[in-house]
Amino acid sequence: MTPSPTSEGGRSPAHRDATKVLVVGGAGFIGSHYARALSADGAAVTVLDRLTYAGNPANLEGAACDFVLGDVCDTALLAEVVPGHDVVVNFAAESHVDRSIAEAGEFVRTNVLGTQTLMQACLDAAVPRVVQVSTDEVYGSIDIGSWTEEAPLRPRSPYSASKAGGDMIARAYAVTHGLPVSITRCGNNYGPNQYPEKMIPLFVTNLLRGRKVPLYGDGGNVRDWVHVADHCAGIRLVAERGEPGEVYHIAGAAELTNVEVTGRLLELCGAGWDMVEHVEDRKGHDRRYSLDDSRLRALGYRPSVPFDRGLAETVRWYADNPGWWRAATRAAPARTIAGTAQDAETSQEATSGTQGEADR
Numbered sequence: 016m017t018p019s020p021t022s023e024g025g026r027s028p029a030h031r032d033a034t035k036v037l038v039v040g041g042a043g044f045i046g047s048h049y050a051r052a053l054s055a056d057g058a059a060v061t062v063l064d065r066l067t068y069a070g071n072p073a074n075l076e077g078a079a080c081d082f083v084l085g086d087v088c089d090t091a092l093l094a095e096v097v098p099g100h101d102v103v104v105n106f107a108a109e110s111h112v113d114r115s116i117a118e119a120g121e122f123v124r125t126n127v128l129g130t131q132t133l134m135q136a137c138l139d140a141a142v143p144r145v146v147q148v149s150t151d152e153v154y155g156s157i158d159i160g161s162w163t164e165e166a167p168l169r170p171r172s173p174y175s176a177s178k179a180g181g182d183m184i185a186r187a188y189a190v191t192h193g194l195p196v197s198i199t200r201c202g203n204n205y206g207p208n209q210y211p212e213k214m215i216p217l218f219v220t221n222l223l224r225g226r227k228v229p230l231y232g233d234g235g236n237v238r239d240w241v242h243v244a245d246h247c248a249g250i251r252l253v254a255e256r257g258e259p260g261e262v263y264h265i266a267g268a269a270e271l272t273n274v275e276v277t278g279r280l281l282e283l284c285g286a287g288w289d290m291v292e293h294v295e296d297r298k299g300h301d302r303r304y305s306l307d308d309s310r311l312r313a314l315g316y317r318p319s320v321p322f323d324r325g326l327a328e329t330v331r332w333y334a335d336n337p338g339w340w341r342a343a344t345r346a347a348p349a350r351t352i353a354g355t356a357q358d359a360e361t362s363q364e365a366t367s368g369t370q371g372e373a374d375r
């Protein structure tokens with residue numbers, strides 16, 4: 016990563032003809048995987064990120080991309096940075112449901128106003144291709160079957176409501192102004208570099224420390240798990256071959272209850288069920304999400320990482336990289352459901368004092 020506020024600084028001559036991609040929110044979990052994959056394939060990548068607690072420059076180590084420290088809500092900055100890009104992909108978001116229950120303001124600001132500010136900047140700069148990255152949570156809970164892209168949005172948490180707001184803004188820019196923006200909606204992601212507050216990285220890092228894992232309610236909530244590499248491949252496909260103005264679902268291959276995921280993590284970490292502490296359920300906790308991804312499959316998408324293999328590799332990555340997650344949690348406080356900021360290094364010492372996050 017080149018930590019420079021310019022979009023051309025330090026770029027090799029070969030990159031001058033490469034596709035120029037702006038990855039907004041590219042220092043976070045999924046955005047950094049996307050930026051690294053694209054730059055490895057020769058794209059000229061610029062990351063713009065505000066570096067909130069979830070943004071981590073270490074996620075971009077080794078990637079040949081430029082970096083702009085900044086806010087997606089900053090109109091003047093976007094007017095400088097956005098022009099000249101062939102593709103803009105928006106990952107920037109407040110992304111954790113429990114934080115949105117404790118404090119929703121930043122979610123509305125970044126996820127709604129930030130999306131509008133970026134869409135306007137893309138329109139002003141006549142960017143030829145834009146992708147807005149979103150989530151299955153905008154539809155709310157579904158007991159049986161799967162949502163298609165035509166399903167009504169019925170978000171049930173401040174996080175999902177703010178993401179739905181961003182989606183609506185992106186769609187409005189496509190319909191009203193003809194902005195060539197597509198929206199992707201994906202299930203629960205897992206993989207390396209995920210800040211340890213969401214279920215899989217929190218449980219793994221707790222177990223690696225010999226600490227208990229907090230499981231919400233009866234643990235029967237069902238999520239569709241998508242490896243981050245598959246999510247990124249799906250977004251790339253949409254950027255390259257998707258229809259502007261359309262929504263595309265990106266599904267995984269593993270619908271599992273939180274109890275089932277917990278069982279696999281305990282086994283991979285060599286721990287028993289005595290390491291699980293059942294904690295009070297999240298307010299308004301959605302029971303199940305499920306997406307029909309036939310539209311993207313018609314473009315050739317197939318999830319390629321089997322869940323059990325991807326999970327084992329993910330656990331190994333956290334075991335091999337304690338410096339990464341210890342530094343990340345030291346730099347940023349973990350947050351309880353009640354909204355109390357605590358230092359993760361100490362708060363997770365006693366799980367009874369920390370409400371874990373059973374999903375995003």
Ligand SMILES: NC(=O)c1ccc[n+]([C@@H]2O[C@H](COP(=O)([O-])OP(=O)(O)OC[C@H]3O[C@@H](n4cnc5c(N)ncnc54)[C@H](O)[C@@H]3O)[C@@H](O)[C@H]2O)c1
Binds near residue numbers: 045063067109150
């Ligand atoms: N994690 C999942 O399971 C999942 C699933 C489906 C969709 N998504 C969506 O994918 C996107 C990325 O998710 P993630 O898990 O990588 O999130 P993350 O929280 O790990 O990363 C978000 C990034 O956005 C940056 N950011 C936050 N506010 C900003 C602002 N105002 N200006 C500029 N940058 C800002 C942060 O610094 C961070 O780098 C989000 O839009 C999320 O809604 C996530």
